[in-house]
Amino acid sequence: MTILWDAGWYRFARRLPSPNFGERPADTKIDLVVIHSISLPPQQYGGGYIQQLFTNQLDWSAHPYFESIRDQTVSSHFLIERTGTLWQFVSCYDRAWHAGKSSYICKNGQVKNNCNDFSIGIELEGVPGETFTDAQYESLASLNAALTQAYSEVDFVGHEHIAPGRKDDPGSGFDWSRLRRGLG
Numbered sequence: 001m002t003i004l005w006d007a008g009w010y011r012f013a014r015r016l017p018s019p020n021f022g023e024r025p026a027d028t029k030i031d032l033v034v035i036h037s038i039s040l041p042p043q044q045y046g047g048g049y050i051q052q053l054f055t056n057q058l059d060w061s062a063h064p065y066f067e068s069i070r071d072q073t074v075s076s077h078f079l080i081e082r083t084g085t086l087w088q089f090v091s092c093y094d095r096a097w098h099a100g101k102s103s104y105i106c107k108n109g110q111v112k113n114n115c116n117d118f119s120i121g122i123e124l125e126g127v128p129g130e131t132f133t134d135a136q137y138e139s140l141a142s143l144n145a146a147l148t149q150a151y152s153e154v155d156f157v158g159h160e161h162i163a164p165g166r167k168d169d170p171g172s173g174f175d176w177s178r179l180r181r182g183l184g
Contacts, residue, residue, distance in 0.1 A: 004146045008091030012142070013078060018054045018089035020075035020097050025117050030092065030151045031106075032119035033144070034099055035179075036076065036159045037126040037170040041065040045082050045125055054079070054089045074098065076121040078143060084135025086143060092150070096121050102162040107155070115162050120147060120154075128160075128171025137175070141182030148183065156183070 004011050024030075040049035041063045049066075052058040054075045060066045076098040079087040090096040098121030103113045112118065122143065126132050148154060156179060159167040 005092075005150055008093035010078075010086075010088055010092075010143065010146060012146075013086045013088035015088055016051055016055060018075040018096070019056060020054065020073045021090040021094045022097075024093070024095045028118050029153075030118055030120060031153050031155065032104055032115060032162075033147060033154050033156045034115060034119045034121050034159055034162060035140075035156065035170050035174065036098060036121060036123045037128055037132075037174070038079075038123045039125060039127050043127050050079055050123065050125065051087060051089075076123040078121070079123045079125065080136045080139045080143075081125045082133050082136065084133065084139040086139045092120055092147075098123070099159065099162060101166065102159075104155075104157065104162050120151075124170055124174070126170065126173070128169045129173050130171070131173040132170070132175070137178055137182065140179065144179070144183055 009015055038050055039045055040053060058066060060070050075089050075096045077090050077092055077096045095116050097116060099115040102115040103111055104115050105111055124132050124136055159169045
């Protein structure tokens, strides 16, 4: 039997620890996966800028856009590049800083705020409104299978669903029916 996880780190992800994380509140049950999209600079892919941002290594002078995000200290648990390459920055045991001000309405109607506390964040390299690659969906399906095995009762939402009006990712280009098919 293959061991998929080691202290919240997924075996099949490239590990690049971020300093941007915190402890989850005591007795927190992880029950949400938040899908995001990101590109740095906007609408440009590759270059390693996302990894640099999540590890506080971004050269702010490398592109004019970077100055506008200079004060951000953010992270996500995972990033899936356009090629399907999967990166992990924060152990799933810890709270990554991906959702910001957010709230989630559970299936039982309960409203939970501060989604970072109880969620896992997955960034897809892309832009809201544009489509994602087959390689990204394949990596996402494998990761989501491992997440549902580790956390049996997780729901999958977009950043746009937990921060409406503030965020619009992953956007209309994300195929939610493909995600559901991948989950079985």
